[in-house]
Amino acid sequence: MTVNEKIAIDHGLKEEEYKKICQLLKRTPNITELGIFSAMWNEHCSYKSSRLHLKKLPTKGKQVIQGPGENAGVVDIGDNDAIVFKIESHNHPSFIEPYQGAATGVGGIMRDVFTMGARPIANLNSIHFGSTQHKKTKNLLRGVVHGIGGYGNCMGVPTVAGQTSFDSSYNGNILVNAMTLGLVKKDKIFYSKAAGLDKPVIYVGSKTGRDGIHGASMASASFDDKIEEKKPTVQVGDPFTEKLLLEACLELMEGDSIIAIQDMGAAGLTSSSIEMASKGNLGIEINLNKVPCRETKMTPYEIMLSESQERMLIVLENGKEDLAKKIFDKWNLDFAIIGKTTNSKKIELFFDKEKVADIPVNTLVENSPMYDRKWKKAKLPKKNKINKDDINNLKIIEVLKKVLANPNICSKEWIWQQYDHTVMGDTIQKPGGDSGVVRVHGTNKAVAASVDSSAVYCWAHPLTGGKQVVCESFRNLISVGAKPIAITNCLNFGSPENEENMGEFVECVQGIGEASSYLKFPVVSGNVSFYNQTKDRGIKPTPSIGGVGLIKDYSKMITMDFKEVDNVVLVIGKTEGHIDQSLFARVILNEKNGPPPEINLFNEKNNGETLLKLIDANLIKSAHDISLGGIITAISKMCIKGNKGINLKKPKYLISEIEYFFAEDQGRYIIEISKKDQKKVLDILNKNAVHYDELGTINENMLLLNEKTKVTIDELKGFNTKWLKDYMSS
């Protein structure tokens, strides 16, 4: 087949990109080469629209061992231990084929982590679906949950936390973001940078099939009416093989045989080989006849673009081939020497004794397109004038019941009970809390992780929203007693070719950058997913932030369940009564306009750090950050979890009770303390200039504001836990 412009455009390349390829090669590429360019230059692999902006994110810090640019980020947690972690999207495939799409998303992110020598110790996910009324939502949710569970459970890695939301902007584009944390010894981290000439290039894992060809290209395009036809571009997962691959790789990594290792993820053999060569400033020569294939008569084009799962590419030290082969034979995995490193700085492919591709590596990587897309700055919306009478006529308990049963607030037990969250025997905080917490095996340390996003805030004002998500992640870690270390981000947006969507991206990234820089909470890994768009309608901007923190002594871990009757409950942080963009405004007032709550980074940092001090001094019995649904929602969840009630009082403010209890002002936490510690706690709060209100004391089983405004915790629990189960079984 002779390549021409039309074929290039069918591969998702732009006219000018095709011209650039011909110029760089000084000739017309053949079909295999065109396939390789299209895979490397698509949005998913090249970050061509985002690179310019991502560069501005803070990526360094005292504990950062490896920032963005490797398979995953790495942070130091002391005693020669390090945590490897990353979040990644698998949105497009999950909409087309929810089970396999979600499963391979989980598989892919775990591979990124164990490629670096780390044993995965925790999985998390952030999943977003269309309106609960939409006809596809239920099946997509079921398929995605089964897929995540199917893969993670089989791997024997606990899924310890997550986030699920519903919003009609995801009707045609669901989001599936998967995150993995792994544990590695600091002096045994493996990287993807090849080094040395004539080193054997090894292929291990599953055989290559025709599945997933052009998966990365699909993930770089909007959906139209023909998405069903794209099913064959979804990869099929085999968690059993990945489990074997994990054990085999870790066994090989115990020795010193590996120079570089890279998993075959998006764009398969193409991107893995090119990345290793590019980082090592070397060339790679591959004999495609040596690649283990599952199907017959696969062409070089298909072999290079297949996204078959559970495969790795390794550059070995000379003479270690037999030792490595023995290990992969033991685990019943394919092992093939398919090529070697060269000094040509080119990727050279051979098939049936002919050279089928000959491309300078730098043309694929450094010379890949980078765009400074046009973008539109968002204005901060005007504050809504909410009619006070509308609010004052509402009955708090009735509103609370509706809020607790709202799909975005209700208990997600139906989901996380399908994930094995206790395998590996180190899960000390299960899903349903502020963060998942796992012990560092055999030590007193524990690692906390959470994943957050606030699409509504980001949609209302991207800059504020971007900051808010980072702050929420910070709070979720602090609430369990963990010191925040670093974050990974998964940036889910519409089309970068649309100025408004691009503006959302640019400003969210700016907000993330500002907050993470101020909080010393750097970004160490991440992924961008654009084109979450059907026809011309994009999703609400949804950056997901995965945060990781350290608890030095896990006996000091905090949970959110109320502990003891008569203990005192305080709210830390000031309540101004911000109702715009709150869940209350949307669900109860049906009001969608107005600005999101403001972020005050000084207060965020000060409130959070002061709470950590209180936790460290053993003064906190339970804690929970305040997010969707405001103070009373947070309190209700603490009551439900602890099977306790509370005598509430509203502090003297000018705002109404409803505003006080449902406002979503930021930087706030609820804490439980014992009466005898009250003076000490208040002294510390005052000394650190942290605002607090006293909310009440814990009772046996009743949320009680006054004789007319009360409800039993059992009743609240019913509203909170039933909705999702009923929805899924209806």
Place this chain on the structure above:
Amino acid sequence: MKSAVITFPGSNCDRDMDVALKKFGFKNKMVWHQDVELPKSDLVVLPGGFSYGDYLRCGSMASKSKIMQSVINFANSGGMVMGICNGFQILVETGLVPGVLLRNKYLEFICKNVFVKISDKDNAYFKNINNNILELHIAHNEGNYFCTNDQLKEIEDNAQVAINYCNNEGKIEELFNPNGSLKNIAGIFNKEKNVLGMMPHPERMIDPSLSGEDGSLFFKNLINNLK
């Protein structure tokens, strides 16, 4: 006391079991599925996981592994063999314990704490244990125990039911049955009661910071019984 945990390709609770056995005083050895001989052991454990990906039928391929002939011989000569979760599935495939394990009734993987009632203490696993009810943890997709009426009669006549799902007061009712198991059966013995298969994972409940500590009661009692 010496124990051995078999690792099959796809086992993923083998390490957890190793940690638990050692914590309560066993000298444990890990045994690879392609080994032929078992090390000298007082207890052999088939751990949880997804042996061979559970692709054919849970446990069926593992039941034909090289090491399994030795495990079967060991069991037939009276040796203590315990299968947890996938290990239980492997045991039913070998025929060492009767019955089969079907897909959970609601076709979903379940991971949660459950209560089980010990229905027989006349055996080396539960003899002398103070509690009648244990809170344990389950995590499985195929734990729905089933057998024929004839088998059930035989099982009941021989008091081979080890534990049943129940509530915190020990009531055995359908409401407390997480997976649709016949008669709420969560674990079962062979006729001689030296082989135990059960779905719950005691090895995940061995520490106050985990989901609970009733697993500790089980292991402490087990090693004392074996001494």
